[in-house]
Amino acid sequence: MTTSTISAGSIPRSGNLAQGAIELRQVSKSYGDVTAVDQLDLTVEPGEFVTLLGPSGSGKTTTMMMVAGFEDHTAGSVLIDGKPVDTLPPRDRNLGVVFQNYALFPHMSALENVEFALRMRKVPKAERRQRAADALERVGLGRMGDRKPRQLSGGQQQRVALARALVFNPAALLLDEPMAALDKRLREQMQEEIKTLQKSLGISVLFVTHDQDEAMAMSDRIVVMRDGKIVQSGPPEDVYNHPLTDWVASFLGDTNLIPCTIIERDGEQAVVDMEGLGRARVRDRGATGESYAVSIRPEHLKFSTEPAAGNGYPATVVSSTNLGATVRHRLRAGGHDLQLRELSSDGAGRLPEEEVRVGWDADRAQLLVLES
Ligand SMILES: Nc1ncnc2c1ncn2[C@@H]1O[C@H](COP(=O)(O)OP(=O)(O)OP(=O)(O)O)[C@@H](O)[C@H]1O
Ligand SMILES: [Mg+2]
Known part of the structure; x- marks a missing residue:
């Protein structure tokens, strides 16, 4: 278990708990004839952690830039806590932002970088120092305030950026691939820390990643984007299973x-x-299209132990590969190539050409629309 170096500390939160709601109503953005974001309707509830997940070019960053106020939208409206902010400059939107390429100022120390966010908001000098120091403390960098960004590791710079985003007690945080530059271990540690911080502050977060594991691990809700549109949204397990x-x-x-x-x-x-x-x-979400398929995740496909139960289909083992924690079986069934994954500790060895039966819990098979 990782010990969190980030803590909520004693940040004064405003009394209004229902704070930090972000709403996009029919928001579009075009660059010439490229439609980067297409009539997007999206809501982040106060305290909710919502992740935009999608392939490169699907419009995630453009969406964030419009919420932050760094880009104007072509149509629609952005609301924060119920109020339209379309004409407000970024610093008046009360949002903390950490963007992948929204770098620290190299000539300023860590402390000065954090203070800058307060200077922009005209906080008096004496108060600025103390609040910036507290914010650095909160992200575990209390003793590194004097260092310049180049004297800090990638993860530490990321924390300074986070401190800078949090120091003015924003209504919500916008994080666009904030950990893209970090190695796997640091990344996982930062994921847990951001999650802990978010929960203890009760702050809403709009997060961007194209890493599905990161999205699954961190989000209350995942919004899957493709070509500037939302194609599905829901709690992580829900989107994954259905x-x-x-x-x-x-x-x-x-x-x-x-x-x-x-x-x-x-x-x-x-x-x-x-x-x-x-x-x-099978499970049905009511989606309609021209052709359909049943989707079953490899870990939900099971070897049926009771062929007589009717729940099962004859299959032939093609290969079994031990991957350490899990075993991947490749099977042929009804003319289809199927994959079945089980924990190594649960699995018995299977021989190529072995005749088996496979099945699944009715709940685990999802009817879906074939579109690609
Ligand atoms: N300033 C710009 N001028 C022209 N087209 C742009 C501009 N910014 C973005 N686009 C286009 O808008 C679309 C969406 O880009 P966006 O940066 O929002 O994608 P993304 O989902 O953040 O991708 P990635 O995962 O690669 O960061 C892309 O087709 C991109 O080429
Ligand atoms: Mg992007």
Whole structure:
């Protein structure tokens, strides 16, 4: 377990708990004929941690820049705590920002960098010093205030940037890939620390990453973006287990896709006919399109122990590979290549050509729309 070096300390929070709501209403941004963000509707509730997740060029940074006020939008409106901020300059929006390439001033010390945010907001000098020092303390850099950015490690610079974003007690934090420059270990440590800090301050966060593990680990809600639009949004487990399309399913990890036709839909569930495998009852989100598939994550596919139970399909083992903590089995079933993953400790060795049966809990199979 990592000990957190960041703590909430005694930051004065304003009495109004319902603070830090961010709302985008039909916000669009075009650069010439490129539509970077396309009629986006997005809400971050006070205290909520929302992550924009999407491939490169999907409009994540553009969205953040418009909320922060560094970019004007072409249409729509941005509201903070219910008030339109479309004409307010960035420093009057009361948002702390840490952007990937929003660097520290190299000629200023860590302390001066943090103080700068207060200077911009016309806080008196004596108070500035103390608050900046407190903010550095909070991110575990209390003794490094005199250092210039080049005398700090990547992770320490990231913390100074975080202190600078927090020092004026903003209503919300905007973090755009704040840990992209860090190695894996530091990154995981910072993830936990940011999460701890966010919870103890009760501050809302709009976060950007294209790392799905980071999104899963940190978010209350994940908003998946593609081509400037939201394609799905919900709690991490929900988006992971119940993707609406094959694109979302594949973007958020590995999955088995079995093309199917729909026999019957009744709200939460559907009866489908899977190509080569036959009937199954699966979860249904009601998404509609031209063609459909059943999606089952490799860790949800199981070897059926009771062939007589009806829950199961005949399959042939192609290969089994021990990956350390897990074993990956490649199977053929009904003309499909399937992947089944189990914990090494749960798995028995399987031989190539071995005849098996595979199945899943009805809850784990999701009907989705094939779009790619
Ligand atoms: N100043 C600009 N002028 C022209 N096009 C731009 C500009 N900024 C962004 N774009 C375009 O807008 C789209 C969205 O860019 P954006 O930076 O928001 O993507 P992103 O999701 O943050 O990607 P990444 O994961 O690579 O950071 C891209 O097609 C990009 O080329
Ligand atoms: Mg970006």
